[in-house]
Amino acid sequence: MAQHIRSVILIGAGGNVGTAILSALEDDPLLTVTVLSRENSQSAFASHIKVIDIHPDYPLQELVQAFKGQDAVISAITSSGTGVQKLMITAAVEAGVKRFIPAEFGGSPTHPRARDLLPMFGAQEDIIDLLRSQQSTGMSWSALAPGPFFDWGLRNGLLAFDLAVQKAVIYDSGASCWSATTLSTTGRAVVGILKNPEKTANRHVVIQSFSTTQMDVVSELERYTGKKWDLQQVRSEDVIKQAQEQISKGDYSAVVKLIQATIYGSEDRGSDFATHLNLDNDMLGLPKESLGEVVSSVLTS
Numbered sequence: 001m002a003q004h005i006r007s008v009i010l011i012g013a014g015g016n017v018g019t020a021i022l023s024a025l026e027d028d029p030l031l032t033v034t035v036l037s038r039e040n041s042q043s044a045f046a047s048h049i050k051v052i053d054i055h056p057d058y059p060l061q062e063l064v065q066a067f068k069g070q071d072a073v074i075s076a077i078t079s080s081g082t083g084v085q086k087l088m089i090t091a092a093v094e095a096g097v098k099r100f101i102p103a104e105f106g107g108s109p110t111h112p113r114a115r116d117l118l119p120m121f122g123a124q125e126d127i128i129d130l131l132r133s134q135q136s137t138g139m140s141w142s143a144l145a146p147g148p149f150f151d152w153g154l155r156n157g158l159l160a161f162d163l164a165v166q167k168a169v170i171y172d173s174g175a176s177c178w179s180a181t182t183l184s185t186t187g188r189a190v191v192g193i194l195k196n197p198e199k200t201a202n203r204h205v206v207i208q209s210f211s212t213t214q215m216d217v218v219s220e221l222e223r224y225t226g227k228k229w230d231l232q233q234v235r236s237e238d239v240i241k242q243a244q245e246q247i248s249k250g251d252y253s254a255v256v257k258l259i260q261a262t263i264y265g266s267e268d269r270g271s272d273f274a275t276h277l278n279l280d281n282d283m284l285g286l287p288k289e290s291l292g293e294v295v296s297s298v299l300t301s
């Protein structure tokens with residue numbers, strides 16, 4: 001029987017990806033959107049948006065009440081809140097929710113060499129395992145894999161390109177391909193999942209705005225800034241070793257470098273989605289985007 005998803009509740013709507021998801025949900029006149037936000041949240045929402053406040057510990061019965069009457073729960077909770085989603089899943093099943101979209105929004109969901117390198121994402125895998133175990137209750141799930149948020153990561157330096165001083169750290173040759181997605185396309189993909197519930201049920205949904213290389217990004221940055229960029233070349237295996245040492249001593253700031261090495265390094269860790277996964281862009285009706293246009297828009301906005 002065809003499922004129709006009309007009412008959705010979004011958790012983390014004021015966050016990095018939550019803001020983009022909220023904007024895309026609001027653009028769809030057929031969806032009724034509610035936001036679930038902690039009582040002590042700093043996020044502010046436009047007055048027309050229905051917001052339910054919840055205790056910061058997300059108590060089970062408050063979650064059940066909030067989820068009653070909702071067809072879908074979308075979690076865009078911060079990474080450190082991954083475990084809290086266990087309560088959300090229990091509450092969603094109890095409330096009769098049809099579709100749960102957990103806070104994944106990451107890289108290759110299946111590549112063992114990426115998983116081995118980034119054990120800190122194991123908590124997200126536990127959430128997927130829990131969702132799988134709940135499929136028999138009638139609640140389905142979809143997890144979105146967009147790769148790194150390209151525009152967001154280019155602006156804030158997390159992609160290893162420093163816009164302020166025109167410097168970049170290049171891993172190995174900088175010629176490996178990797179998939180990346182803009183925040184706005186990520187938001188649209190979430191709406192696409194809700195519009196295609198059968199085709200997206202109980203699986204990872206894989207998208208990209210484009211596949212590119214670090215050197216292609218440098219070339220576009222040089223074109224649009226009109227400056228020669230200063231490139232610092234590193235060996236991904238050295239960075240991985242150093243980052244793992246730092247992490248073993250409790251310095252989790254090194255996780256960013258580990259993620260960069262996973263994505264950019266010359267060893268194939270599944271970062272170029274189309275080489276080992278089926279892309280869902282067309283099914284979701286996502287727009288075509290080009291690297292140059294996105295780089296230009298980041299530099300001018």
Ligand SMILES: NC(=O)c1ccc[n+]([C@@H]2O[C@H](COP(=O)([O-])OP(=O)(O)OC[C@H]3O[C@@H](n4cnc5c(N)ncnc54)[C@H](OP(=O)(O)O)[C@@H]3O)[C@@H](O)[C@H]2O)c1
Pocket residue numbers: 011012013014015016017018036037038040041042043076077078079080081103104105106107146147148149150153
């Ligand atoms: N692919 C990528 O490049 C990429 C980049 C960043 C994140 N992600 C993924 O996207 C998902 C969401 O991450 P995000 O960066 O968008 O999250 P975020 O901005 O850090 O936080 C999202 C929301 O989480 C809620 N929250 C609940 N407990 C919190 C706590 N203790 N501290 C702070 N916020 C808390 C807040 O909503 P209220 O204040 O309304 O309660 C907050 O606005 C994660 O799964 C993350 O791994 C992917």
